[in-house]
Amino acid sequence: MSPQFLQFLISGITVGATYGLAALGFTLIYNASNVINFAQGEFIMLGGMLTVYFTSAGLPLPAAVALAIAVPAMVGMLVEKLAIEPAKGAEVVSLIIITIGASLVIRGVIQVWLGKGAFAFEPFSGGAPIVFGGAVLQRQCLWVLGVTAAIVVALWLFFRYSLTGKAILATSCNPVAAQLVGIDTQWVLLVSFALSAAMGAVGGILLTPLTLTSYDVGIMLGLKGFVAAVVGGLGSGLGALVGGLLVGVVEAMAAGYISSAYKDAVPFLLIFVILFFLPRGLLGARVTERV
Amino acid sequence: MALLEVQELSKAFGGVMAVQQVSFRVDAGIVYSVIGPNGAGKTTLFNLITGVYAPCSGEIRLDGCTISGQAPHLLARKGIARTFQNLQICMNMTARENVMVGAHLALDCNLLRGMLRWPALRRADAAQSAEAAALMRYVGLDDYIDSAAAAMPYGALKRLEIARALAARPRIVFLDEPAAGLNPKETGQIDVLVRKIADSGVTVVLVEHDMKMVMNISDRILVLDYGKKVAEGTAREVRRNPAVIAAYLGAAA
Amino acid sequence: MKRRGIILLGAVVLLLPLLLPNAFYYDLAIRMAINAVVVLGLNLLIGFAGQISLGHAGFFGIGAYASAILPTQFGWHPLAAIAAGATAAALLAALVAKPIFRLRGHYLAMATLGLGIVIAIVLKNESAYTGGPDGMTVPPLVLFGHELSGEKPWYWVFAANLMFSVWACSNLMDSPFGRALRALHGSEVASQGAGVDVARYKMAIFVFSAFFASIMGSLAAHYVGFVTPNVADFSHSIELVTMVVVGGMASVLGSVVGAVLLTALPQALATFEGWETVAFGLILVLFMIALPRGLVPALAARFARRR
Helix, strand or coil, rough: CCCCHHHHHHHHHHHHHHHHHHHHHHHHHHHHHHHCCHHHHHHHHHHHHHHHHEEEEEEEEHHHHHHHHHHHHHHHHHHHHHHHHCCCCCCCHHHHHHHHHHHHHHHHHHHHHHCCCCECCCCCCCCCCCECCCCCEEEHHHHHHHHHHHHHHHHHHHHCCHHHHHHHHHHHHHHHHHHCCCHHHHEEEEEEEHHHHHHHHHHHHHHHHHECCCCCHHHHHHHHHHHHHHHHHHCCCHHHHHHHHHHHHHHHHHHHHCCCCCCCCHHHHHHHHHHCCCCCCCCCCCCCCCC | CEEEEEEEEEEEEECCEEEEEEEEEEEEEEEEEEEECCCHHHHHHHHHHCCCCCCCCCEECCCCCCCCCCHHHHHHHEEHHHHHHHCCCCCCHHHHHHHHHHHHCCCCCCCHHHHHCCCCHHHHHHHHHHHHHHHHHHCCCCHHHEEEEHCCHHHHHHHHHHHHHCCCCCCEEEECCCCCCCHHHHHHHHHHHHHHHHHCCCEEEEECCHHHHHHHHEEEEEEEEEEEEEEEEEEHHHCCCCCHHHHHHHHCC | CCHHHHHHHHHHHHHHHCCCCHHHHHHHHHHHHHHHHHHHHHHHHHHHHCCCCCCCHHHHHHHHHHHHHHHHHHHCCCHHHHHHHHHHHHHHHHHHHHCCCCCCHHHHHHHHHHHHHHHHHHHHHCCHHHHHHHCCCCEEECCEEEEEEHHHHHHHHHHHHCCCHHHHHHHHHHHHHHHHHHHHHHHHHEEEEEEEHHHHHHHHHHHHHHHHHHHHHHHHHHHHECCCHHHCHHHHHHHHHHHHHHHHCCCHHHHHHHHHHHHHHHHCCCCCCCHHHHHHHHHHHHHHCCCCCCHHHHHHHHHHHCC
16 A cells, blocks of 8 residues: 555545544434534534633643533534424425524634634644554544544444433434333434534544634535535434545545545535435435325 | 226335236226225325336236336326325415416426516416316315415315316326215215216226225226235126125135 | 515615615615525525525526636627526536436435535636636626626616516416426425426426526626635525525515515624624524515515405
């Protein structure tokens, strides 16, 4: 494997992990409520920006990180309570627009409060980057991959073995049936939003030492996370992950080998290609309409 | 020659054989009913014939020409019209507009002429609007001619769908449970309407659960169970057929 | 009711110059008119036909840059450039329509979003032609040998454009074509059964609204005299969708109202930069919750109930 290829692969997988976390967030909320939460990208942004704020306010890194996960989780619940719940049963277009509105509010508030600058904080562990097969691996990349893997495993365990997890799955299969067996679907929705926001925030926090953060990183990250979710097939957790990694790697390869100017266009071109052959994404359900 | 011929038609959804090798013929001008317990495959059969689903195997012929697997909008050109089990009324339009959509193929749909309010187009449209009103009166919707679709009660909407199907001046019309959800008086009105339609020369193929209505108005009946043909014949023949009785009521213990 | 609304609009447009004190207000009125026409075209797609496009600014950008590049770098007459831009936008729309409209709901939204973003990125990157992120100047529009410049002549151009578009779209929605489109929104399967070739209609309206957007992009470019890739970006697409949604989906007059309100809003908030974003976002959320059909249909329903 050429060092160059390896380098691109590493950066692709690293960013892809963040896309995967964002995509998982999208999928979680979509499954619970059929809503595509366009504000997901802003949760990613909040993770990074809030960590910067809390560390510069004097808090030690672990405390800042904890807060930077908790606050977006609460914001996520607020969004659900104030924007999604009142709009029960609205058309797809309406729901899409509502979440876009929510994302604008979050982004606007951060822009006014913390300004338009770009920020970063120290990587989680010090030390020189690891050289490996001719490519350079930042230690932060290992954090990204490690934490993402841990989250995925934790989620799997959560859905498999905990009652709450099963309640969420039940709601996503059939909300009415879930209600009839006593599951509080409103609460499930709230938890889904909180979890999804927290995951996004973690992704943002992990990535910031590598790529900087600013008030508007949420837009592209969120959109690409959405692309990843759709590529993998909306509603499939595994698809979200696979989609995220795929989008990250393809983007990095294209940027490296073809043109870095068009890096941002790659995920969207990818989605055209995939949706052309598989209108429901790689792992999405094949559905027939009942007339 | 029969107007509609269905031969060995089959359709599977995953592992479920919704329709299995069903064959039958419908002559022009009659009322032909398809009955059977829930899940027997009646609506699937309709969907296959009207192009909503493509068959897995088998053939459908209209007036001798093969039409299996063709898209619904193409079949509309050939004189096929239908109503839907789960009402498919356009709630975003008025009742009259819904009926006019049925006559879509007869109208000038040119974008430019529409935009510029071409006089010939306006005249044709006005004529069509009058015809829609007449059709609504024909099906008994005199009270709703100027209503919005969303303001009409369920029973009226079922008749609106029939008016829309007739607006296309079809040769054969497929009515999927036209009396579903209607009280006995309303069902009686549908009964009369279906007979009126058949008497005007349009072939009617009907799916219905209301046995009294079916036995009353059908010239021939097809019985389906689990996607298979169980019996076919006149009302009297079918009523006495032991297999039919078993399908509906269960076999004697 | 609609006819009265259109006549009222015509009166407002005719009499407005008597009230506009200076060039700034003329400019504002013109921007409102431009947005109104683009939004009209977009509303046909979103409100009437029930589809969605989150990348419509891309088509606007194609028209804008066609009018910038073709006359400047290839010596084309501005009117020919407008036609070329509109044709290019229409062709692109036709090309992607077939695969895109096989998709539903969120997948469709995603595909249109991707389209808009890709167009914006291309415009930003091909700096040899487009002047890159900083943009490029646009030569003035030449009509019948006259160079068009100054707010007053442009006001009348856009006013005429607006009135024609409102009239034409209103006619279209009452015509058989428009009915088929609305039926498609109401029930695809029923309209198919009636003979409507749903796929062709979706493509037709997508192409038509792209064509509209491109022409307006060209005219706007000539008026402003300058274009940047921002005209094609995601934020602009969202602004347009917001105008549709706030003013009234499936409402011709609603499109105008939405455009007027949401063109004025950024001006009112111009001094509070970040708050403009917040305000936009709040409006979107509140409107979709309280008035999901938009302002004009909600008001019309109010009126109808009073009678």
